[in-house]
Amino acid sequence: TCYEDEDGERSMFENLLSDSQAVSANFYFSDYFPCLGWVDRLTGKLNQLDKTFKALDSFFQGLVDEHMTSDEKKTKFEQEDFIDVLLQLQKDGSSPIKLTSNHIKALLQTQMLLRVWAMTELVKNPNSMKKAHQEVRNKAGNRGAIDENDLQEYGYLQAVIKETMQLHPPAPLLVPHETTQKCNISGYEIRPKTVVHVNAWAIGRDPESWENPEVFSPERFIGSSIDFRGRDFELIPFGAGRRGCPGLHMGVAVVEFALANLLYWFNWELPDGMKREDIDTDVKPGITMHKKNPLCLVPRKWSGN
Numbered sequence: 001t002c003y004e005d006e007d008g009e010r011s012m013f014e015n016l017l018s019d020s021q022a023v024s025a026n027f028y029f030s031d032y033f034p035c036l037g038w039v040d041r042l043t044g045k046l047n048q049l050d051k052t053f054k055a056l057d058s059f060f061q062g063l064v065d066e067h068m069t070s071d072e073k074k075t076k077f078e079q080e081d082f083i084d085v086l087l088q089l090q091k092d093g094s095s096p097i098k099l100t101s102n103h104i105k106a107l108l109q110t111q112m113l114l115r116v117w118a119m120t121e122l123v124k125n126p127n128s129m130k131k132a133h134q135e136v137r138n139k140a141g142n143r144g145a146i147d148e149n150d151l152q153e154y155g156y157l158q159a160v161i162k163e164t165m166q167l168h169p170p171a172p173l174l175v176p177h178e179t180t181q182k183c184n185i186s187g188y189e190i191r192p193k194t195v196v197h198v199n200a201w202a203i204g205r206d207p208e209s210w211e212n213p214e215v216f217s218p219e220r221f222i223g224s225s226i227d228f229r230g231r232d233f234e235l236i237p238f239g240a241g242r243r244g245c246p247g248l249h250m251g252v253a254v255v256e257f258a259l260a261n262l263l264y265w266f267n268w269e270l271p272d273g274m275k276r277e278d279i280d281t282d283v284k285p286g287i288t289m290h291k292k293n294p295l296c297l298v299p300r301k302w303s304g305n
């Protein structure tokens, strides 16, 4: 989706994202041969990595600070946004997870990525878009607004989110893990303290687990018990086991609520001269799945008929 450029903020953010994706996709000797870490320092790569992530971090920190210092009185439904809610949870301690501002900053990214990929796939697949529109508008129609208590009833929208995560997990390699003890996998002996990357992206596209994995088909989840809670290993966008994501439910609810609103209030059209086939799903190299080319759509307010 394209946002207006306020004081160059958008292009600054886009540049920061590009830079961070580029440096995180670099090859670092220290990842594979820790004793050669000095080469990364000598070539200036580590310095560049540090600088880029500090800049990105301070951008997100700026957003968090802005919300913390804002004196504006916000009414729950009109103005509160995701950052306000997370800050509130942090403040009153009601979240089972001890939220730090690093969590909040990471979450802003994953939410944004999922929304962009879900909208990309829906626009490319008009039948799915139609079904999602119908579901949201039929259920919320009489109320004239999306009620978060109804989210569990949006079966098709939930299937859209699962299918989006199967194809475009925001963190394709999850986060690096380390083995605690010696183990044997398919005849390979793995030593303790070995860094393990789990490729959730490849798992979601494995033809041995999925029929036509590359085809966007939320229908595959209708009537299926496969879920992303970490029990079904063919779908693990939130990881699994003890270090799996504890914010899964909140994360999904926020994405679902945002998508339900986008689908309820607007029909989404392509800019003049653009065809559906022109929308690509290219990804910027990096540790998170950012769409390479921005998704530009034209919202038309739904008139209710």
Ligand code: HEM
Pocket (backbone or CB within 6 Å): 097, 099, 103, 107, 110, 111, 114, 170, 171, 174, 175, 176, 237, 238, 239, 240, 242, 243, 244, 245, 246, 247, 248, 250, 251, 252, 255
């Ligand atoms: C849709 C949004 C989200 C996605 C895609 C996501 C994804 C992930 C992934 C892939 C991991 C690493 C799991 C592993 O390597 O096994 C993780 C860890 C984590 N997530 Fe999320 N997450 C999301 C939302 C949230 C939310 C809303 C919160 C908190 C309110 C949260 C808090 C955490 C924490 C604290 C960890 C570290 C857990 C640990 O190391 O023990 N996440 N998340």
